[in-house]
Amino acid sequence: MEGDEPRRKRNDKALDEDIPMPRQEPEDRVKNFEEVALGYTEEMALAEAARCLKCKNPQCQKGCPVEVPIPQFIDMITQGKYDEGISIIKSKNALPAVCGRVCPQEQQCQKNCIRGKKGDPVNIGRLERFLADWERERGMKRPERPASTGKKVAIVGAGPSGLTAASDLAKLGHEVTLFEALHVAGGVLMYGIPEFRLPKEIVQKEIEYVQSLGVELRLGNLIGRIHTIPELLEQGYDAVYIGSGAGLPQWTGCPGENLGGIYSANEFLIRVNLMKAYNFPESDTPIRIGKHVVVIGGGNVAMDCARISMRLGAKVCLNYRRSRNELPARREEIENAEEEGLICNFLNAPVEFFGDDKGWVKTMRCTNMELGEPDEKGRCSVTPIACSEFDMDTDTVIVAIGQTPNPIIQRTTGGLRTNPRNGTIIVDEDGRTNLPGVFAGGDVATGAATVISAMGAGKRAAKAMHDYLMNGKGAGQ
Numbered sequence: 001m002e003g004d005e006p007r008r009k010r011n012d013k014a015l016d017e018d019i020p021m022p023r024q025e026p027e028d029r030v031k032n033f034e035e036v037a038l039g040y041t042e043e044m045a046l047a048e049a050a051r052c053l054k055c056k057n058p059q060c061q062k063g064c065p066v067e068v069p070i071p072q073f074i075d076m077i078t079q080g081k082y083d084e085g086i087s088i089i090k091s092k093n094a095l096p097a098v099c100g101r102v103c104p105q106e107q108q109c110q111k112n113c114i115r116g117k118k119g120d121p122v123n124i125g126r127l128e129r130f131l132a133d134w135e136r137e138r139g140m141k142r143p144e145r146p147a148s149t150g151k152k153v154a155i156v157g158a159g160p161s162g163l164t165a166a167s168d169l170a171k172l173g174h175e176v177t178l179f180e181a182l183h184v185a186g187g188v189l190m191y192g193i194p195e196f197r198l199p200k201e202i203v204q205k206e207i208e209y210v211q212s213l214g215v216e217l218r219l220g221n222l223i224g225r226i227h228t229i230p231e232l233l234e235q236g237y238d239a240v241y242i243g244s245g246a247g248l249p250q251w252t253g254c255p256g257e258n259l260g261g262i263y264s265a266n267e268f269l270i271r272v273n274l275m276k277a278y279n280f281p282e283s284d285t286p287i288r289i290g291k292h293v294v295v296i297g298g299g300n301v302a303m304d305c306a307r308i309s310m311r312l313g314a315k316v317c318l319n320y321r322r323s324r325n326e327l328p329a330r331r332e333e334i335e336n337a338e339e340e341g342l343i344c345n346f347l348n349a350p351v352e353f354f355g356d357d358k359g360w361v362k363t364m365r366c367t368n369m370e371l372g373e374p375d376e377k378g379r380c381s382v383t384p385i386a387c388s389e390f391d392m393d394t395d396t397v398i399v400a401i402g403q404t405p406n407p408i409i410q411r412t413t414g415g416l417r418t419n420p421r422n423g424t425i426i427v428d429e430d431g432r433t434n435l436p437g438v439f440a441g442g443d444v445a446t447g448a449a450t451v452i453s454a455m456g457a458g459k460r461a462a463k464a465m466h467d468y469l470m471n472g473k474g475a476g477q
Helices: 004-015 042-049 070-078 082-090 096-102 124-138 160-171 200-212 229-234 265-274 300-311 331-339 451-471
Strands: 152-156 175-179 216-218 239-242 262-264 292-296 315-320 343-346 348-355 361-374 380-384 390-393 396-399 438-440
Touching: 042 070, 042 124, 070 082, 070 124, 082 096, 082 124, 096 124, 096 200, 096 451, 152 160, 160 175, 160 200, 160 451, 200 216, 229 239, 239 451, 262 265, 265 300, 265 396, 292 300, 300 315, 300 331, 300 396, 315 348, 348 380, 361 396, 438 451
Parallel strands: 152 175, 152 239, 175 216, 239 438, 262 396, 292 315, 292 396, 315 343
Antiparallel strands: 348 361, 361 380, 361 390
């Protein structure tokens, strides 16, 4: 009918636009540490799931590092079969509530979504979060444990990579022990990502699920001190996976960087996120932060530091040596930070820090930078502009320019091949090191990267470890 054609066009146009997720208003959220993104209601999730085209050759799944069957779980949402939908996700991903919140879907699965060719891609991450939250509110199901293979595996590091490898290996019937240096499991999920982006209660629920698979968790076990990798193999473990992350901060190397009031991002985030310094004196850990904070860097870690500082009452400026176009942080996090009051200062870098008579930083001298030609990855070089130095007043500086692996495992594992430039462990595409039975993945092998890339490495290594354990195929074979 004549009247139906305009209606169909309007509906088609509406389907090109995604369903926004409710959030706290900027003026409210900048005063608290509660989660900013509030999640989809059931009605919103159904409307967003209906946008999926159910492609015969889905491209979205090809962009997922942990191989989640995306079209299948979205189809379950459209049918109201939420229990089946979360089961489909968990067949590949043991941490869906985490991934639904912090995974950069816009650079991975959603980047490949066909719907996004002429409109907004389907919000896969928000739908994943919806199902994970739906399940958690109703109680997670305890999965059936498979028959034991009789093989023992040690996993070093209870961060996203180690948790993924542990869950996959447990599902295959192996006896898995997870060693964590800190007093709480989760790794970067606990100490690196703020409460307002990833509530810690949710992380611990995900970890409880991994433990329910039969994984034994040993906290306060710093491998390289309490036990070395060779000692674990001597104690009866048939294989070891190193997923110890990248917890050693990088510094600018500028004069005056040892002044009081200058933090590494690692120290700052651990104090606030893990030790809950934002809740002092109810918590045991204080943190000193001034009124004028400068964050050096442009990644997600820098954005987290900046947004925390604003919640602690500071005026915050982000100093990044490249331009806005090169900012590596997620667009969503940049937008959230600027809505909350972040000031961005591009194309400059620090050259020296000056302190007051009590040894606290008070001034940061910077130089302007200019972009050069892009490299093979499209990343522009930067060079300082002569005679362009200027001073900034600041009473707190947070250096968020990257992390490298802590070298303790590398130094106590004889013969393990590492990269002499940054200390990362050298592995093949499946996480095999040059030592028989020893595998590694995540940030300890790549340097600091995303949560989901670390999870993908854990999943690939688990497959290779299973092959090694059952068929004797692995490093040195």
